[in-house]
Amino acid sequence: MDDDKHLSDDFRVLNDQISVDCVIFGFDFTTLNVLLVDRVMVNEETGEELFTDLTLAGNHIYEDEDLDEAAARILFDLTGLKGIFLEQFKTFGLPNRISRENDRLWLAASGRNPDQRIVTVGYFSLLATDKVTLEWKGRNVRWMPVSEITDLAFDHMDILASALEALRHKLLNEPVGFELLPPKFTLSQLQRLYEVILGVELDKRNFRKKVARMKYLIPLEEKQTGVAHKPARLYVFDRQVYENSRKELMDFAI
Amino acid sequence: MDDDKHLSDDFRVLNDQISVDCVIFGFDFTTLNVLLVDRVMVNEETGEELFTDLTLAGNHIYEDEDLDEAAARILFDLTGLKGIFLEQFKTFGLPNRISRENDRLWLAASGRNPDQRIVTVGYFSLLATDKVTLEWKGRNVRWMPVSEITDLAFDHMDILASALEALRHKLLNEPVGFELLPPKFTLSQLQRLYEVILGVELDKRNFRKKVARMKYLIPLEEKQTGVAHKPARLYVFDRQVYENSRKELMDFAI
Numbered sequence: 129m130d131d132d133k134h135l136s137d138d139f140r141v142l143n144d145q146i147s148v149d150c151v152i153f154g155f156d157f158t159t160l161n162v163l164l165v166d167r168v169m170v171n172e173e174t175g176e177e178l179f180t181d182l183t184l185a186g187n188h189i190y191e192d193e194d195l196d197e198a199a200a201r202i203l204f205d206l207t208g209l210k211g212i213f214l215e216q217f218k219t220f221g222l223p224n225r226i227s228r229e230n231d232r233l234w235l236a237a238s239g240r241n242p243d244q245r246i247v248t249v250g251y252f253s254l255l256a257t258d259k260v261t262l263e264w265k266g267r268n269v270r271w272m273p274v275s276e277i278t279d280l281a282f283d284h285m286d287i288l289a290s291a292l293e294a295l296r297h298k299l300l301n302e303p304v305g306f307e308l309l310p311p312k313f314t315l316s317q318l319q320r321l322y323e324v325i326l327g328v329e330l331d332k333r334n335f336r337k338k339v340a341r342m343k344y345l346i347p348l349e350e351k352q353t354g355v356a357h358k359p360a361r362l363y364v365f366d367r368q369v370y371e372n373s374r375k376e377l378m379d380f381a382i
Numbered sequence: 383m384d385d386d387k388h389l390s391d392d393f394r395v396l397n398d399q400i401s402v403d404c405v406i407f408g409f410d411f412t413t414l415n416v417l418l419v420d421r422v423m424v425n426e427e428t429g430e431e432l433f434t435d436l437t438l439a440g441n442h443i444y445e446d447e448d449l450d451e452a453a454a455r456i457l458f459d460l461t462g463l464k465g466i467f468l469e470q471f472k473t474f475g476l477p478n479r480i481s482r483e484n485d486r487l488w489l490a491a492s493g494r495n496p497d498q499r500i501v502t503v504g505y506f507s508l509l510a511t512d513k514v515t516l517e518w519k520g521r522n523v524r525w526m527p528v529s530e531i532t533d534l535a536f537d538h539m540d541i542l543a544s545a546l547e548a549l550r551h552k553l554l555n556e557p558v559g560f561e562l563l564p565p566k567f568t569l570s571q572l573q574r575l576y577e578v579i580l581g582v583e584l585d586k587r588n589f590r591k592k593v594a595r596m597k598y599l600i601p602l603e604e605k606q607t608g609v610a611h612k613p614a615r616l617y618v619f620d621r622q623v624y625e626n627s628r629k630e631l632m633d634f635a636i
Binding site: 142143145146189191193194195203216217219221222223245247249263329 | 396397399400443445446447448449470472473474475476479487501503555
């Protein structure tokens, strides 16, 4: 939790010691990014800037809200998007979550007690970077490549690392990435998606062998148009076939 | 959360609206059980028993405790066991979590406000039923077969269902069940473990085919002794081989 308390003045907050933090991943075929919020701490008397750093996007839970709803609200407030993939992955509550000086100053400045531990429920989301309008009431919001993030406020580096693990696990077990591709896509685009999210380079031949086993990936008779190179075959993702194969798998797979 | 508040009188509780609930699964080669705690509500004036029902084991978090530590403490208090598999799987916080009359009476009787929502962090554990000494300061604790549970206090049926899904997912993706077997075991024992936890009957031939792909399952030259039927070959689980194959898988598996 790291939000500006003023944001929630119009609502009654469930409890000051419970929050939700969203790790919003953005994919753009080149980089895996994450949505961060600038935190600028100013000395209120002198106007002097004390520090600037970055946090994940978090907020308290309102009295009538479910945890999922609170996370969806934060996502919507930042991106203008609704109904996209958003999943709870872990709750964080180490006693020393709020021990760094900057974090303590920040909380104290907004009238909160830095000695009061906040337990935060982590959610992660994955969306196409270019689909987003970034805005968060008075604070700057920006995409930053995951690989370039070296420090965040609170324990947000831990939350990010844990979210990244959850995202990669999800990608390896479910076709979560397909929503980031156009409805018809090439295998090169699919490979790029896996490479960017997993943060590795994949051998093309091995990749195609593995992909051939995905029965829910349907080759079309259609090929790319308007490309300089030899046009590649287009594929679609068949959700129904996936759901069915998933059921079989759950019947028994080890 | 459903514990008796008196249990935590000696400690300062982090926050009345945050708790941990443990879904402790017990395996015994016949049944998948879960550990439940009796809740007996008595009219303090007349001594009349108002109701008896069952809850999962939960408690608040103490001031110096991490969430994991709180869950481990609950598990230890109930079973006397330490250092066994225990994993956070989901946090629950629906606004109507505490809406049933019995739950409201119970909370009110121990001085808590039933209108105050409690957010609870769910953990699940898996252990051999017979290894456990059951005890929980003044309340009866018992194993009950998962298939026979039709009602629990609060939203504990939802928490149980979600834990069961997490356990089965885990079993299908990781060799989490091996700790429930003797160090040397037969394929029939292994099959039984999967059948009991997944709640299905498996075809022996298909099962053996799948098992043959588990490189971390090492056949021994040794066979069973002291059995009436034809002695079966014994196997061991090789954690090192598993860890290595896991690394390869994470390099890229779809």
